[in-house]
Amino acid sequence: AQSVTQPDIHITVSEGASLELRCNYSYGATPYLFWYVQSPGQGLQLLLKYFSGDTLVQGIKGFEAEFKRSQSSFNLRKPSVHWSDAAEYFCAVVPMEYGNKLVFGAGTILRVKS
Amino acid sequence: DAGVTQSPTHLIKTRGQQVTLRCSPISGHKSVSWYQQVLGQGPQFIFQYYEKEERGRGNFPDRFSARQFPNYSSELNVNALLLGDSALYLCASSVLENTDTQYFGPGTRLTVL
Numbered sequence: 330a331q332s333v334t335q336p337d338i339h340i341t342v343s344e345g346a347s348l349e350l351r352c353n354y355s356y357g358a359t360p361y362l363f364w365y366v367q368s369p370g371q372g373l374q375l376l377l378k379y380f381s382g383d384t385l386v387q388g389i390k391g392f393e394a395e396f397k398r399s400q401s402s403f404n405l406r407k408p409s410v411h412w413s414d415a416a417e418y419f420c421a422v423v424p425m426e427y428g429n430k431l432v433f434g435a436g437t438i439l440r441v442k443s
Numbered sequence: 444d445a446g447v448t449q450s451p452t453h454l455i456k457t458r459g460q461q462v463t464l465r466c467s468p469i470s471g472h473k474s475v476s477w478y479q480q481v482l483g484q485g486p487q488f489i490f491q492y493y494e495k496e497e498r499g500r501g502n503f504p505d506r507f508s509a510r511q512f513p514n515y516s517s518e519l520n521v522n523a524l525l526l527g528d529s530a531l532y533l534c535a536s537s538v539l540e541n542t543d544t545q546y547f548g549p550g551t552r553l554t555v556l
Contacts, residue, residue: 363544428491
């Protein structure tokens with residue numbers, strides 16, 4: 330079935346440690362790929378996106394993501410996590426054949442310990 | 444520039460009632476989409492409107508309807524509310540109809556008692 334999978338429901342990292350959040354998708358063609366962040370009770374803020382070109386994309390707040398076609402993955406990374414990064418992170422795709430409908434993963438809740 | 448705005452922020456209704464949620468897109472954005480986010484889940488696509496026409500519909504019952512106005516603002520209506528309709532309703536806008544970056548509003552928290 331066509332879907333977006335975020336295998337980690339919760340992740341806890343220490344402040345200053347590196348972070349990697351996983352995202353896999355199952356669509357025939359390479360979709361457009363996004364990462365959004367949501368603080369409690371808030372809307373979604375766009376961190377970064379991949380449409381085409383360089384497979385390593387830079388986003389806001391020091392985040393980056395790497396698209397790997399062979400693994401159907403779009404993992405989010407940050408070299409040094411800050412306490413303010415604690416939030417829920419959603420990977421999303423727009424499948425090429427579905428207009429502008431975003432399909433979201435279930436999200437990963439990031440906890441940062443001091 | 445102002446971002447996507449939504450009203451009201453919070454809403455409490457009882458089962459069987461009807462509700463209308465409102466969204467104003469970013470200036471210059473012609474496409475508005477609605478998403479439902481149930482607690483603990485990712486957002487689910489409900490509708491997309493572009494230039495006042497419906498361009499996409501998710502797997503939601505006919506109790507859900509929407510429209511877009513000439514100024515590109517939008518309303519989402521839900522009739523005959525059920526407890527399961529309790530959720531955060533998110534509005535997103537984009538410039539283009541297809542495969543374009545969507546920017547989200549803060550959402551409307553609907554509680555159905």
